[in-house]
Amino acid sequence: MIKVAIVDDNTFLLHAIKEKLSFFDDVIVKHASINGSDLLIKLEENHNLDLILMDIEMPVLNGIETTQMVKQKYPHIKIVMLTAFDNDEHIFNAIKAGADGYLLKEINPKDLYEGIKETLNGGAAMNPSIAMKTLKLLRNPIDIKNPCDQEEISLSDREVEVLEQLSKGLSYTVIASNLFLSPSTVRKHIENIYKKLQVHSKIEAVQKAKNHNII
């Protein structure tokens, strides 16, 4: 059985999607949400889910932000954007957020079903016109900056230095030795880095730093 959730603020379209899926016996719609935070609450209770069909434009928490958060916490759950619009920025941001596919709402039941199957099989579900847009994006890499990532992050020079070493997978003691510091100092720097970046582990710190072009 394929366990699916749907997120869409338009209840009419939501029912339309449900109906399309109803033709297939091996697909079960576990739950539906009207926005991102609604979904996150449901996932907290139960994350036994294979795939999420996600609208983009929603109140409270939009599809892009929601995708990013779900993928961070539950990387095993596939996410396919299912939306009415196909403008470049939406597509690019959805992909950056970690979406595994991008389909248009006008899709017919069979193609939707096959897209879901392909996605669960490790592929990406993509409408041909969307596929063409991704090809163009690859050919002509435009720098679309992330407007939501504008929190001020200011690390000191020393902290950046430590972060750089962290990103190479070195341990506290090795970093201390490299920078001619006491391990205690390195640990203190890392503590401060974590606080500034609001993270709680090496990997998260390195990830966030890379996203913000700090390293």
Added chain:
Amino acid sequence: MIKVAIVDDNTFLLHAIKEKLSFFDDVIVKHASINGSDLLIKLEENHNLDLILMDIEMPVLNGIETTQMVKQKYPHIKIVMLTAFDNDEHIFNAIKAGADGYLLKEINPKDLYEGIKETLNGGAAMNPSIAMKTLKLLRNPIDIKNPCDQEEISLSDREVEVLEQLSKGLSYTVIASNLFLSPSTVRKHIENIYKKLQVHSKIEAVQKAKNHNII
């Protein structure tokens, strides 16, 4: 009528493609070539063509170079790569060269036909696994090169899944919960991953995996 040309140095596969297309009345194979320069000569004589199905690995003039040259001279002709391999470098180079689609030779006749129709309709024909690779390329544009890193690294599906979760900075217990496994199992998988990648920590594993396009 859809006017198609085929370029493939393997005459056996060439006939296989012709046969697949023979099921559809509105497709006509105008000519076939065994390499790029052969095709270019034929195009000199007559460029009244809608679409070219192009192999990549060919003697004299390979599919990538040929695509680039054809697109330069005859931008109106659509080109779909039709090849046995799907390695990242080929895909990226084909896209850069201007290919409008990328399919695998094992494709069934109907999908090939629909891919051609959709390409002529302004979309891109793409096998789902290829589509996934283009998404990864878009997310992580730095990983194009590395032809020297060809040490054999073969992780099982489950190991890749675990590695993906590791890359998000999740702990063993959370990963176990996400994948409905015991923490012991997750640890064992990670042990095996470390051995295969020859690393000794989360960060190193994630880094190496990213360099090898595993995640």
Added chain:
DNA sequence: GAATAAATACGCCATTTGCCCTATTGGAAG
């Protein structure tokens, strides 16, 4: 049918990490 590989799971133990506390020094800002 036997061998192999993958996925599952547990235990032990040393090391590392993440987080809390305090403390000194030196330079910059007010």
Added chain:
DNA sequence: CTTCCAATAGGGCAAATGGCGTATTTATTC
């Protein structure tokens, strides 16, 4: 001159991690 902060350094503790065993079940391959 005082205040603030970055950089330095240390102690303590619980949890996470990494490396080593072993073991069963299930497919797949030979």
